[in-house]
Amino acid sequence: MTAAKLPAQGGARSATRDKVVLALAAPLLAVVAAIVISSLVFLASGENPFRAYGIMADYGHYSDSQVWIVNKAVPYYLSALAVAIGFRMNLFNIGVDGQYRLAAFAAAAVGGSLVLPGALQIVLLIVVAMLVGAIWSGIAGLLKTTRGVSEVITTIMLNSIAASVIGYFLQDGRLAVKDGNLLHTTFLPESSHFFSFPTHPKPVYGFVVIAVIAGALYWFLLSRTRFGFDLRAVGASEPAAEASGVSVKRMVVISMLLSGAAAGLVGMPTLLGESFQYGTDFPAGIGFTGIAIALLGRNHPVGMAFGALLWAFLDRTGSRLEFEGYAQEIVGVIQGVIVLCVVIAYELVRRYGLRLQQRKVGEELAAAARAAGSRADDAGNNDKSEVSA
Amino acid sequence: MPLRDPRVSHPPLPLLHPRGECAINAAPTSSAPARPDAPAVELRGITKRFPGVVANHDIHLTVRRGTVHALCGENGAGKSTLMKILYGMQKPDEGTIALDGTETALNTPGDAIARGIGMVHQHFMLADNLTVLENTVLGAEKLHGIGGRARTKIMEISDAYGLGIRPDVLVEDLGVADRQRVEILKVLYRGARTLILDEPTAVLVPQEVDALFANLRELKSEGLTVLFISHKLGEVLSVADDITVIRRGTTVASVAPDDTTPQQLAELMVGSELPSPETRESTVTDEPMLQVDGLHLSATDSDGAVRTVLDGIGLTIHKGEVLGVAGVEGNGQAELVEAIMGTRTPDRGTVTLDGADLSGTSTRRRREGGIGYVPEDRHRHGLLLEAPLWENRILGHVTERPNSKGKLLDPAGARKDTARIVEEYDVRTPGIEVTAASLSGGNQQKLIVGREMSHRPKLLIAAHPTRGVDVGAQAQIWEQIRTARREGLAVLLISADLDELIGLSDTLRVMYRGRLVADADPAVITPEELGSAMTGAASGHLTADGDADTGRPASGDTEPTGGDQA
Numbered sequence: 001m002t003a004a005k006l007p008a009q010g011g012a013r014s015a016t017r018d019k020v021v022l023a024l025a026a027p028l029l030a031v032v033a034a035i036v037i038s039s040l041v042f043l044a045s046g047e048n049p050f051r052a053y054g055i056m057a058d059y060g061h062y063s064d065s066q067v068w069i070v071n072k073a074v075p076y077y078l079s080a081l082a083v084a085i086g087f088r089m090n091l092f093n094i095g096v097d098g099q100y101r102l103a104a105f106a107a108a109a110v111g112g113s114l115v116l117p118g119a120l121q122i123v124l125l126i127v128v129a130m131l132v133g134a135i136w137s138g139i140a141g142l143l144k145t146t147r148g149v150s151e152v153i154t155t156i157m158l159n160s161i162a163a164s165v166i167g168y169f170l171q172d173g174r175l176a177v178k179d180g181n182l183l184h185t186t187f188l189p190e191s192s193h194f195f196s197f198p199t200h201p202k203p204v205y206g207f208v209v210i211a212v213i214a215g216a217l218y219w220f221l222l223s224r225t226r227f228g229f230d231l232r233a234v235g236a237s238e239p240a241a242e243a244s245g246v247s248v249k250r251m252v253v254i255s256m257l258l259s260g261a262a263a264g265l266v267g268m269p270t271l272l273g274e275s276f277q278y279g280t281d282f283p284a285g286i287g288f289t290g291i292a293i294a295l296l297g298r299n300h301p302v303g304m305a306f307g308a309l310l311w312a313f314l315d316r317t318g319s320r321l322e323f324e325g326y327a328q329e330i331v332g333v334i335q336g337v338i339v340l341c342v343v344i345a346y347e348l349v350r351r352y353g354l355r356l357q358q359r360k361v362g363e364e365l366a367a368a369a370r371a372a373g374s375r376a377d378d379a380g381n382n383d384k385s386e387v388s389a
Numbered sequence: 390m391p392l393r394d395p396r397v398s399h400p401p402l403p404l405l406h407p408r409g410e411c412a413i414n415a416a417p418t419s420s421a422p423a424r425p426d427a428p429a430v431e432l433r434g435i436t437k438r439f440p441g442v443v444a445n446h447d448i449h450l451t452v453r454r455g456t457v458h459a460l461c462g463e464n465g466a467g468k469s470t471l472m473k474i475l476y477g478m479q480k481p482d483e484g485t486i487a488l489d490g491t492e493t494a495l496n497t498p499g500d501a502i503a504r505g506i507g508m509v510h511q512h513f514m515l516a517d518n519l520t521v522l523e524n525t526v527l528g529a530e531k532l533h534g535i536g537g538r539a540r541t542k543i544m545e546i547s548d549a550y551g552l553g554i555r556p557d558v559l560v561e562d563l564g565v566a567d568r569q570r571v572e573i574l575k576v577l578y579r580g581a582r583t584l585i586l587d588e589p590t591a592v593l594v595p596q597e598v599d600a601l602f603a604n605l606r607e608l609k610s611e612g613l614t615v616l617f618i619s620h621k622l623g624e625v626l627s628v629a630d631d632i633t634v635i636r637r638g639t640t641v642a643s644v645a646p647d648d649t650t651p652q653q654l655a656e657l658m659v660g661s662e663l664p665s666p667e668t669r670e671s672t673v674t675d676e677p678m679l680q681v682d683g684l685h686l687s688a689t690d691s692d693g694a695v696r697t698v699l700d701g702i703g704l705t706i707h708k709g710e711v712l713g714v715a716g717v718e719g720n721g722q723a724e725l726v727e728a729i730m731g732t733r734t735p736d737r738g739t740v741t742l743d744g745a746d747l748s749g750t751s752t753r754r755r756r757e758g759g760i761g762y763v764p765e766d767r768h769r770h771g772l773l774l775e776a777p778l779w780e781n782r783i784l785g786h787v788t789e790r791p792n793s794k795g796k797l798l799d800p801a802g803a804r805k806d807t808a809r810i811v812e813e814y815d816v817r818t819p820g821i822e823v824t825a826a827s828l829s830g831g832n833q834q835k836l837i838v839g840r841e842m843s844h845r846p847k848l849l850i851a852a853h854p855t856r857g858v859d860v861g862a863q864a865q866i867w868e869q870i871r872t873a874r875r876e877g878l879a880v881l882l883i884s885a886d887l888d889e890l891i892g893l894s895d896t897l898r899v900m901y902r903g904r905l906v907a908d909a910d911p912a913v914i915t916p917e918e919l920g921s922a923m924t925g926a927a928s929g930h931l932t933a934d935g936d937a938d939t940g941r942p943a944s945g946d947t948e949p950t951g952g953d954q955a
Contacts, residue, residue: 019822223798224797224798224800225796225797225798226787226788226793226796226797226798227796228798229780229783229787229798230787232776233773233784233787236773236774236775236776237769237772237773237774239769239770240769240770240771240772240773240784241784242732242752242770243730243732243752243762243764243770243771243785244752244756244784244785244786244787245751245752245753245754245755245756245757245785245787245788246752246753247751247752247753354775354824354826354827357823357824357827358826358827360819360823360827361818361819361823361827361828362827364819
């Protein structure tokens with residue numbers, strides 16, 4: 001930590017440098033620790049870790065892998081955003097999974113039953129999905145503010161209710177058609193297919209653009225608007241936010257609605273870019289992956305993008321390990337290890353950073369007090385030497 | 390019968406009973422001094438450095454056995470650190486501790502307890518839902534069990550030192566002074582021969598202080614040693630046999646109370662003359678700024694019982710007036726502030742600011758309408774500790790310039806203005822990007838005061854504005870309140886520091902059990918008279934001769950509806 005050794009005069013500059021160094025130290029520490037622990041896991045299972053890493057790196061190299069990884073990362077990223085909105089104000093929305101599935105199902109049902117001109121249809125479906133997601137999470141928000149029920153409980157229960165609701169409607173004769181042994185909603189008309197980038201061998205979802213916009217909006221909303229400040233204030237200290245004039249209850253409802261709306265987007269890349277229907281084989285569980293990725297990316301829009309890509313990379317290359325004689329579960333272990341390492345590393349670095357800063361503030365003030373003391377011999381009642389007692 | 394400690398048969402001294410693994414070096418030194426003439430506590434050359442600061446530096450302290458020794462110094466002078474060292478909570482970097490003439494290393498509070506040192510913390514550590522007996526034996530069950538023997542022992546101690554303990558009363562039903570006696574009982578029960586009392590009078594009214602001092606003299610006469618930490622000079626001079634003054638982390642003088650005046654002691658503590666909260670000429674106008682009328686608030690406590698917290702509160706603060714509310718903490722002051730701030734909704738009653746009815750509006754509207762707020766607990770309600778200073782400058786004023794333009798934040802404007810506040814209000818910090826947590830209490834408070842004053846409030850609510858801040862910051866905060874008052878600010882001052890209340894206020898009201906029971910003229914009232922009214926002993930208009938003048942409309946009362954309504 002060279003920045004810490006700089007003389008006090010460079011206070012502001014060295015503080016910024018410290019911040020950057022610390023910001024990089026945490027993920028670095030996490031990755032190194034995760035690699036070490038994963039290697040130990042490989043060794044313990046009697047396998048050669050370096051060969052496994054070689055296989056993964058090599059397989060991730062192919063262009064079809066890369067397209068797959070990007071396409072997989074898009075819903076992961078959107079899901080992480082939805083979770084992160086809650087995290088930023090100390091709300092744990094575990095219900096992203098149910099929210100996005102119900103939202104995608106509703107959008108698929110609406111989209112399959114009407115035909116509007118292209119752009120209009122797509123916009124309508126996205127709006128429907130966001131609305132349904134928001135309503136579903138809003139229930140948890142309302143229950144929390146009116147009845148004091150923890151959102152952790154309600155969102156988990158809403159997940160299973162969502163699954164039942166979908167299961168009820170996704171039956172032949174209701175909103176689904178039978179296709180082999182699969183049930184799915186009727187196909188969306190051609191007009192509601194989202195554009196894609198013509199990459200080889202498979203196209204990349206055009207929805208990646210929406211994901212980037214959503215990330216940018218998330219950043220702007222949180223760090224550049226009054227609303228975002230209020231939201232972060234509630235997350236940092238509820239009583240302080242309340243005393244500062246934020247209506248905490250209102251904030252809870254609004255942020256749950258926002259989180260649910262973002263969750264509504266999670267199923268859209270798949271629905272509008274690949275499957276064009278909601279069926280029993282529609283991907284599930286992305287909401288939980290989003291929690292891990294939000295933790296991994298520390299709720300930061302760029303960090304979560306890296307997290308989503310890393311997760312997708314592991315998904316893709318892990319499947320390859322199976323062919324090479326490794327246990328399939330090993331990738332799950334690695335993913336778990338990474339999340340744990342990241343959480344621990346960030347907490348360690350955060351505490352270290354706080355201590356470092358307190359020490360530096362103390363040092364600089366002591367130096368200033370000494371300088372003042374030598375000028376005016378007796379500081380008298382202007383005794384500002386900050387003695388922490 | 391469980392294992393019995395062999396030393397239990399050593400009357401008459403309250404005995405040393407090491408707890409569990411704390412029984413390091415079980416030599417019976419504390420119950421039988423190695424050298425009878427040796428000082429109970431002797432600290433030599435104690436130095437303790439924290440990262441970046443030296444909290445204690447070359448401390449020398451000798452406490453004679455069987456005396457009350459006062460350690461006085463200002464907030465932040467290093468008293469608490471020194472006591473933590475003596476109680477084994479911190480290890481000194483340099484220096485030696487000798488107890489009863491034997492040099493000792495204290496690594497944990499367990500060691501200190503084993504050596505006969507007991508500490509009564511400023512914040513009581515009692516379980517409200519347990520009885521006095523249960524609280525006393527909690528964690529010390531091995532000494533005398535939890536039944537009859539323990540009870541006998543407790544009553545023995547209580548009678549020996551005149552503590553007046555009622556062992557079967559629930560702690561939640563006890564007042565502050567009684568709780569303090571339970572804390573003292575707890576350390577005596579554990580065999581303490583040397584008691585450390587950390588600011589014991591901070592929570593007491595003057596009458597209770599006298600009772601406490603009587604207890605201390607009792608302890609002393611029984612041969613116990615008391616180390617008494619305080620920054621209240623009058624108390625120190627009245628109770629102590631020896632006084633050691635600590636300033637800027639080091640001991641600067643040891644004096645005897647008989648050859649010292651409060652003035653001299655103050656100068657030793659501060660290094661020069663004391664600042665005084667006196668407000669000179671009156672700036673009170675006849676234009677009302679804040680009017681509170683018929684405020685009633687009830688709350689449901691943890692047992693589900695509904696009780697009245699605020700009862701018929703009516704008060705008026707005029708432009709340029711400081712209205713001080715005196716009262717023992719927990720009599721509704723905090724709720725009154727919250728009701729005016731809008732974070733609590735009263736059952737009935739109105740709050741009017743400068744002619745505008747604020748009842749039922751949100752906290753944000755009230756803040757925008759011109760209420761500045763210096764909260765009682767700045768860490769909980771005043772700051773985002775892990776956010777940088779400039780974000781803390783935005784807190785509470787996010788809708789106002791220079792913090793935002795329209796719906797968007799203006800970080801550049803907020804940063805610039807934070808730099809100005811740091812400059813103008815003398816906030817000691819290396820920059821505005823550091824977190825609020827890294828500043829000392831006094832500098833945090835200066836930042837809060839600067840922030841609130843920067844929006845030109847019409848009314849400032851200051852709850853304990855100088856609690857826990859160093860004396861330099863205290864003087865500055867007082868000066869800022871005075872300056873703003875001259876410019877027509879109305880101030881609602883809540884404080885436990887009676888000197889501060891009397892010195893700063895233009896009008897005084899006394900709050901007791903949710904009601905404003907008395908009022909007084911700060912020009913003539915003494916802290917003792919005010920203290921007596923705070924216990925509910927007096928009501929109506931308090932006159933100079935100390936008698937409550939109940940019933941007569943008070944001439945000095947600025948609020949015609951009086952305190953004793955409802």
